[in-house]
Amino acid sequence: MNLETFNNELTALLADRYSISESARNNHARGEDIFDPVLPLGVAFPNTTEEVSQIVIICNNHSVPIVPFGMGTSLEGHVLGNEKGITVSLEKMNSIIEVNAEDFDCRVEAYVTRKQLDEHLRDQGVFFPIDPGAEATLAGMAATSASGTMAVRYGTMKTMVLGLTVVLPNGDIIKTGGRTKKTSAGYNLTGLFVGSEGTLGII
Incomplete structure (x- = not known):
């Protein structure tokens, strides 16, 4: 790999x-785990799914x-940096x-985040019931199939997520599932990606 060419393409x-x-x-070298931080080569901050796709292709x-x-x-250690790779921060995709x-x-x-969503839902008489005990993002919660203290009554992310937009390792963008609570139209790809911990694609 020519690092200068790679950095120039992302820039x-x-x-x-x-x-x-x-x-x-440094800010993206680790999570709240016990491991020593590992600095990536760089950090990308995409605004859109299409930009995530282009980053993956590069x-x-x-x-x-x-x-x-x-x-x-x-x-x-899910978000521990890779000294030969980059970190893709999704912080600008927060709508x-x-x-x-x-x-x-x-x-x-x-x-x-779950708190951001709950604040938005408060005046509409509904709430988001999955509480893993951390101020996590919903995509991260889907990737890890998070649960929490109310899982016995309301289920986990596996039961909450109806559909996903995922960027695959080759850069393709796919949409899984939909708004219907039950469907028999093909494989349950949503269930495949929920809990996949970032190994199958970027949610």
Whole structure:
């Protein structure tokens, strides 16, 4: 890999939203785990799913591994940096796109947190019941199939997530599931990605 060429391609795509500064790399070198931090080569801050896809394609072309990063609340080392790879921080993708309170569903971007969603839902008479005990992002909670203290009554992320938008390791963007509570239209790909811990794609 030619590191200069690689960095130039990501800079051309993201401008100042790709950083190789030591402070940015330090901030994304680990989660809340006990492991020593590992600084990545750089940190990318995409705004859209399409930009995530382009980042993955560039990394594929240069054989550079990727670590997706949300709030960094993992206790198990999920977001530990890779000294030969980059970290993709989803912090700029934090919009609540749509809420259908009467149907008990909503659409959100990857970095929306459970507290942020609950604040948004408060005046509509509904709430989000999964509470893993950390201020985690919903995409991170889906990736780890988070549960929490109310799982016995309300279930886990496995039962809550109806559909996903996922960037696959080759850069393809797929959509799984939908708003219907039950479907027999093909494989349950949503269930495959929920709990996959970032190994199958970026949620």
